[in-house]
Amino acid sequence: MLHTALLMFLVGVFAGTLGAILGIGGGMIITPIVTLAMGLDIKYAIGASIIAVIATSSGATIAYLRDDVLNLRVAMFLEIATTIGAIIGALLTGAMSPAVLYFLFGSLLVFSSWNMVRKLRAGKEVLHESQPDKWAEFFKLNSSYYDKNLHKQVDYQVKNIPAGLSIMFGAGLASGMLGIGSGAFKVMAMDNAMHMPLKPSSATSNLMMGVTAAASATVYFFNGSIKPFIAVPLSLGILVGAAIGSRVMQHLPSRVIRMIFIPILLYLGLQMIFKAFGVTI
Numbered sequence: 001m002l003h004t005a006l007l008m009f010l011v012g013v014f015a016g017t018l019g020a021i022l023g024i025g026g027g028m029i030i031t032p033i034v035t036l037a038m039g040l041d042i043k044y045a046i047g048a049s050i051i052a053v054i055a056t057s058s059g060a061t062i063a064y065l066r067d068d069v070l071n072l073r074v075a076m077f078l079e080i081a082t083t084i085g086a087i088i089g090a091l092l093t094g095a096m097s098p099a100v101l102y103f104l105f106g107s108l109l110v111f112s113s114w115n116m117v118r119k120l121r122a123g124k125e126v127l128h129e130s131q132p133d134k135w136a137e138f139f140k141l142n143s144s145y146y147d148k149n150l151h152k153q154v155d156y157q158v159k160n161i162p163a164g165l166s167i168m169f170g171a172g173l174a175s176g177m178l179g180i181g182s183g184a185f186k187v188m189a190m191d192n193a194m195h196m197p198l199k200p201s202s203a204t205s206n207l208m209m210g211v212t213a214a215a216s217a218t219v220y221f222f223n224g225s226i227k228p229f230i231a232v233p234l235s236l237g238i239l240v241g242a243a244i245g246s247r248v249m250q251h252l253p254s255r256v257i258r259m260i261f262i263p264i265l266l267y268l269g270l271q272m273i274f275k276a277f278g279v280t281i
Contacts, residue, residue: 092173
């Protein structure tokens with residue numbers, strides 16, 4: 001039992017660190033590890049992944065709020081679209097073929113990874129400061145953050161608000177209908193569609209994921225999917241990892257974060273496309 005608890009703690013540290021850096025939560029990291037490597041039932045792995053997302057969000061958000069990296073206004077604004085999408089998705093469960101949805105959202109993730117490769121080849125973060133966005137100004141979404149890697153204050157303007165809201169609504173719809181996490185979609189909406197720098201995108205995604213996951217955690221708790229002997233050491237490890245990851249991320253070049261994020265985004269996209277054709281990878 002002690003050996004298992006220690007192992008869960010270490011898995012949590014790893015998942016929390018990577019999740020805080022990329023803004024994707026620890027769920028997609030934890031599920032394959034605890035099911036394939038540790039032989040845990042998938043039901044309990046899913047429950048553990050929900051705890052992972054909440055713990056990663058809690059641990060990372062504290063640091064990002066203190067250092068003023070995340071954009072709180074953008075988080076709350078986009079969360080409206082995600083929540084509405086999730087509710088509608090839950091109500092429409094079974095109305096559309098899951099295979100079609102997996103294919104569409106998988107293709108979107110693959111396209112997004114290709115778009116990130118283009119940004120990587122450009123060699124620098126493009127902040128798109130040409131024309132102010134009237135919606136961003138009206139809702140006061142533009143902000144700035146201190147980049148600890150560049151050692152300077154970076155001002156940025158948020159763009160394409162309708163596109164960002166549409167992607168977030170679609171992400172919520174997918175979450176509600178398919179029961180999948182949407183951390184990758186959140187980063188994609190802010191980084192690709194809304195032209196926010198990658199670091200505030202990742203930090204803001206961490207906060208949003210916790211809000212979304214907390215809404216469904218009660219269901220998993222009452223159906224018995226969350227086991228204390230798994231959740232407690234895992235959560236403690238994730239909190240430690242998230243604290244480490246939130247500090248490491250701020251010192252990493254955006255190029256390095258993008259290099260880590262691209263293969264994960266591509267993997268998630270291909271996984272969803274294959275799942276649409278009944279193949280599990």
